[in-house]
Amino acid sequence: MVSYGQVGEGDQRPPDGDTAFEIGSMTKVFTALVLADMVRRGEVALEDPIAKYLPLGAGVPALNGQPITLLDVATHTSGLPLMPDGLPPLNELATAKYSDAHLYAFLARYELPRQAAAKWDYSNIGYSLLGKALAARAAADYETLLRTRVVVPLELNNTGVTVQGLKARLAVGHDGSLQPTPPLSTVPIMSVMMPAGGVLSTANDLLRLLSVAMGYERSPLAPAMAAMLSTRRPSPGGEQALGWMVEGRGDDQLFVHDGGTFGFASSMVWDPKKRAGVVVLSNHVAAVGDVARHVLRPSHPLAKPAATKRMEIALDSAILDSYAGRYTSGTEAFIITKDGDFLTILLPADWGLPKLRLRPESPRDFFAAELPLRVTFQTNADGHVTGLLIHPPRGQKGIPAKRADK
Numbered sequence: 090m091v092s093y094g095q096v097g098e099g100d101q102r103p104p105d106g107d108t109a110f111e112i113g114s115m116t117k118v119f120t121a122l123v124l125a126d127m128v129r130r131g132e133v134a135l136e137d138p139i140a141k142y143l144p145l146g147a148g149v150p151a152l153n154g155q156p157i158t159l160l161d162v163a164t165h166t167s168g169l170p171l172m173p174d175g176l177p178p179l180n181e182l183a184t185a186k187y188s189d190a191h192l193y194a195f196l197a198r199y200e201l202p203r204q205a206a207a208k209w210d211y212s213n214i215g216y217s218l219l220g221k222a223l224a225a226r227a228a229a230d231y232e233t234l235l236r237t238r239v240v241v242p243l244e245l246n247n248t249g250v251t252v253q254g255l256k257a258r259l260a261v262g263h264d265g266s267l268q269p270t271p272p273l274s275t276v277p278i279m280s281v282m283m284p285a286g287g288v289l290s291t292a293n294d295l296l297r298l299l300s301v302a303m304g305y306e307r308s309p310l311a312p313a314m315a316a317m318l319s320t321r322r323p324s325p326g327g328e329q330a331l332g333w334m335v336e337g338r339g340d341d342q343l344f345v346h347d348g349g350t351f352g353f354a355s356s357m358v359w360d361p362k363k364r365a366g367v368v369v370l371s372n373h374v375a376a377v378g379d380v381a382r383h384v385l386r387p388s389h390p391l392a393k394p395a396a397t398k399r400m401e402i403a404l405d406s407a408i409l410d411s412y413a414g415r416y417t418s419g420t421e422a423f424i425i426t427k428d429g430d431f432l433t434i435l436l437p438a439d440w441g442l443p444k445l446r447l448r449p450e451s452p453r454d455f456f457a458a459e460l461p462l463r464v465t466f467q468t469n470a471d472g473h474v475t476g477l478l479i480h481p482p483r484g485q486k487g488i489p490a491k492r493a494d495k
Contacts, residue, residue, distance in 0.1 A: 111289055111352065112348045113286045122317060124223060127223060127227070135163070137159050139156075139158060149196055150168075160206075164209075165329055166207070169210075171211060172213050173278075187281060209325060213286065213441060216285035217285045219284060221284065258291075265375075265456065302359065303365075318361075343360055354373065356378040379391050402450060421437040464477055475492055
């Protein structure tokens with residue numbers, strides 16, 4: 090194992106194999122493993138409608154009488170969006186609330202854009218519902234279900250969904266400005282999204298999971314792990330198995346899953362042909378998927394390092410006023426609002442992010458502290474604001490958007 094850095098600001102201890110990290114969306118591997126195990130036991134079937142196990146009145150949408158199945162949500166082919174709309178702003182953690190009732194209210198009014206199983210679209214909502222459905226079928230809460238079906242059988246002694254028992258070994262997350270972040274459990278939406286991104290784990294535990302998956306260690310869950318890999322549907326990057334993205338073909342195939350929270354990044358990648366795997370965990374928000382892939386495939390390029398330390402400056406209120414408005418790129422809209430003495434940005438609903446505060450680092454360049462997201466406002470020769478260029482948080486190319494309200 091290779092480690093670098095320290096557990097947190099003011100804590101000089103270097104991280105080790107038993108340091109706990111938020112693993113974000115890698116949680117979906119665990120939730121899918123619970124599904125595969127329950128299918129093997131005959132407790133559920135992949136073709137079962139997910140509404141069969143959710144509370145009455147949960148309001149799961151359907152199209153043309155075709156229900157969303159457990160398989161649909163487990164392979165991101167349900168047609169459900171990434172996240173619900175109307176998420177509380179991150180700077181309102183102390184007062185904002187989000188419950189199952191809010192999620193079900195969103196689903197009750199949501200209209201599926203297409204039939205289930207017709208197309209791949211990554212969905213945190215889908216995996217959240219999957220975890221809730223499986224827990225209801227087992228007459229348990231998700232935390233108990235995960236512990237009894239996965240954590241205990243695999244002897245993952247430092248894996249769970251709460252900091253209880255892990256607090257002493259938990260690393261401190263850091264945002265895009267290298268400032269400490271609050272635990273993910275304090276973010277309001279996580280009260281309902283736990284099965285999609287709420288697990289805490291360590292390098293040693295995740296490597297043990299990979300060891301079982303690759304056949305180096307025996308476990309009663311080994312058949313369920315094999316079943317996860319044999320169930321496939323197409324996805325943009327290759328195929329989607331239960332809980333795993335499948336990149337490449339034939340002998341070049343990799344099983345991968347990346348994760349990210351507002352203060353951590355993670356990646357788990359393994360090669361079924363060479364039976365080699367890599368886990369990368371970081372207590373900083375910048376993505377690490379390129380590092381994990383590069384270790385297994387040296388030809389895979391490393392991403393260009395981005396600036397991690399940004400300095401906020403003060404701007405005149407009139408400058409901030411000039412930027413407020415609606416900006417569009419194709420069908421996507423970006424809403425800039427002046428809230429008091431700062432700007433906020435409301436991103437398209439399918440980005441799955443709450444409203445974020447924008448902090449100026451120059452008269453035209455702004456950044457979000459919580460994520461490596463940047464916005465540059467564009468002006469014409471007369472100084473009028475004509476558009477913006479937004480750099481998404483995971484290294485995608487900048488997206489230009491034109492001002493639509495003036």
